[in-house]
Amino acid sequence: MSKKKIWENIDRNSQMLTKMARDIWENPEVSLEEVYASNLQAKVLEDAGLKVTLGLNGLPTALIAEYGNGKPVIGVLGEYDALESLSQDSIPERKVREEGGHGHGCGHNLLGTAGVGAVIAIKEAIERGEIHGTIRYYGCPAEEELIGKLFMLRDGYFDNCDALLYWHPSSNNTPWRVPCLASTSIVFSFKGLTAHAPQAHLGRSALDAVELMNVGANYLREHLPREVMLHYSILGNGIAPNTVPDRCQSWYMMRAPKRSYLDEAFPRLVDVAKGAAMMTGTTLENVEVLGGGNDMVMNQTLADLFVKNMNELNGPSFTDEDYAFAKKITDQFIPEYKTMGAQAFQIPPEYYDKDLLDKIVPVSDAKVLPISGDADPSWVYPFGAFYCATWPIGVFTHTWQATACTGSGIGMHGMLFASKTLAGACYELMTDDDLMQMVKKEFKDLDLHYKANIRADSVPHKVKLR
Numbered sequence: 001m002s003k004k005k006i007w008e009n010i011d012r013n014s015q016m017l018t019k020m021a022r023d024i025w026e027n028p029e030v031s032l033e034e035v036y037a038s039n040l041q042a043k044v045l046e047d048a049g050l051k052v053t054l055g056l057n058g059l060p061t062a063l064i065a066e067y068g069n070g071k072p073v074i075g076v077l078g079e080y081d082a083l084e085s086l087s088q089d090s091i092p093e094r095k096v097r098e099e100g101g102h103g104h105g106c107g108h109n110l111l112g113t114a115g116v117g118a119v120i121a122i123k124e125a126i127e128r129g130e131i132h133g134t135i136r137y138y139g140c141p142a143e144e145e146l147i148g149k150l151f152m153l154r155d156g157y158f159d160n161c162d163a164l165l166y167w168h169p170s171s172n173n174t175p176w177r178v179p180c181l182a183s184t185s186i187v188f189s190f191k192g193l194t195a196h197a198p199q200a201h202l203g204r205s206a207l208d209a210v211e212l213m214n215v216g217a218n219y220l221r222e223h224l225p226r227e228v229m230l231h232y233s234i235l236g237n238g239i240a241p242n243t244v245p246d247r248c249q250s251w252y253m254m255r256a257p258k259r260s261y262l263d264e265a266f267p268r269l270v271d272v273a274k275g276a277a278m279m280t281g282t283t284l285e286n287v288e289v290l291g292g293g294n295d296m297v298m299n300q301t302l303a304d305l306f307v308k309n310m311n312e313l314n315g316p317s318f319t320d321e322d323y324a325f326a327k328k329i330t331d332q333f334i335p336e337y338k339t340m341g342a343q344a345f346q347i348p349p350e351y352y353d354k355d356l357l358d359k360i361v362p363v364s365d366a367k368v369l370p371i372s373g374d375a376d377p378s379w380v381y382p383f384g385a386f387y388c389a390t391w392p393i394g395v396f397t398h399t400w401q402a403t404a405c406t407g408s409g410i411g412m413h414g415m416l417f418a419s420k421t422l423a424g425a426c427y428e429l430m431t432d433d434d435l436m437q438m439v440k441k442e443f444k445d446l447d448l449h450y451k452a453n454i455r456a457d458s459v460p461h462k463v464k465l466r
């Protein structure tokens with residue numbers, strides 16, 4: 001019973017994995033700066049006997065760890081970037097851990113670590129001769145800025161993969177059966193003419209252009225399909241008000257259920273930017289797509305496989321301490337907030353009165369998942385994903401509550417459950433060729449035609465003032 005041995009391997013490594021997840025949680029690094037996390041994971045994977053490449057084309061914090069030979073080739077995707085200004089202690093009340101510090105409010109400290117645990121367990125089964133094929137761990141940086149996987153895909157690092165497996169922290173234990181929102185990240189850069197404020201008539205303000213662009217975008221919203229979301233922030237006007245700023249940028253993220261909505265909205269947003277430049281006598285110097293692109297396409301055969309393994313594992317193993325921690329958090333919610341948070345993760349209404357979900361939800365009635373990222377690999381390879389509960393029902397991602405839980409026992413126990421679910425799925429794909437063929441046939445029948453959102457010569461980078 002080899003799968004049992006694989007799960008025992010994860011149990012044996014649970015202390016190491018928990019320590020890794022906690023270490024990354026204590027050293028939160030934002031997109032493209034994940035030096036500590038990528039080095040830590042690379043070292044552990046190398047020590048475990050996998051062939052590790054740390055640093056891929058233009059992505060110094062990306063890594064691939066591989067073991068085995070031949071087919072099938074199964075890729076497990078990990079992430080480890082944190083969020084700005086989300087510092088929080090691992091206690092069930094608001095307490096900043098480090099003033100102005102970052103935090104793992106999306107649980108990527110758990111996300112990558114579960115993958116590391118799964119591939120090490122699979123590697124050992126291959127080494128024992130119990131299963132055959134190739135296992136790969138992909139450490140994918142900068143998910144929060146929609147960058148990592150997009151560039152790794154463009155540069156061919158997923159080549160030969162028969163399936164890609166992914167999970168994400170949440171409040172639910174359920175597979176992803178419906179697409180995630182398509183999203184894109186774009187920076188509009190305006191150039192003006194600086195002047196001392198008393199001679200402002202000689203200057204042309206790039207900040208004015210950004211403000212007018214954002215006003216225009218807010219009028220545009222009404223005339224876009226309702227599903228299109230626009231989010232923006234202003235960058236680079238950090239000079240005193242007594243100077244006319246000659247440089248300013250507006251950073252947009254757009255989301256929609258389908259890539260086609262974004263493709264239609266994008267040129268209209270560019271027209272708004274051009275209009276703002278014309279009004280202010282400035283120049284729209286650059287429009288740069290930083291990342292993002294497609295909606296995430298889900299493979300139902302892989303979704304079923306995750307449910308099968310979750311059921312065999314009988315759900316996550318939370319402790320009394322975890323349930324008490326969860327209750328302290330949910331006690332602070334008003335009922336409407338908890339319900340909306342539960343709906344965000346497709347929790348069925350019969351569980352709304354629980355604090356922490358230890359049950360498995362095989363299907364949900366969701367039409368689209370709000371969580372998105374750099375989803376493009378799902379257009380090129382069969383892609384399966386699932387949620388595991390790492391925080392209480394009602395908690396949203398990118399909140400202090402999520403940061404608190406992803407550093408606590410709840411997060412760790414959810415992570416170990418995710419690791420076993422990933423490993424169990426890998427085991428079955430590597431031992432059941434009929435299943436592998438079903439996964440591939442389902443994908444082939446979709447007849448997808450992938451179009452990249454970034455240019456062939458784009459270089460991955462953070463938003464920076466031009």
Ligand SMILES: [Zn+2]
Pocket residue numbers: 106107108143168
């Ligand atoms: Zn995330």
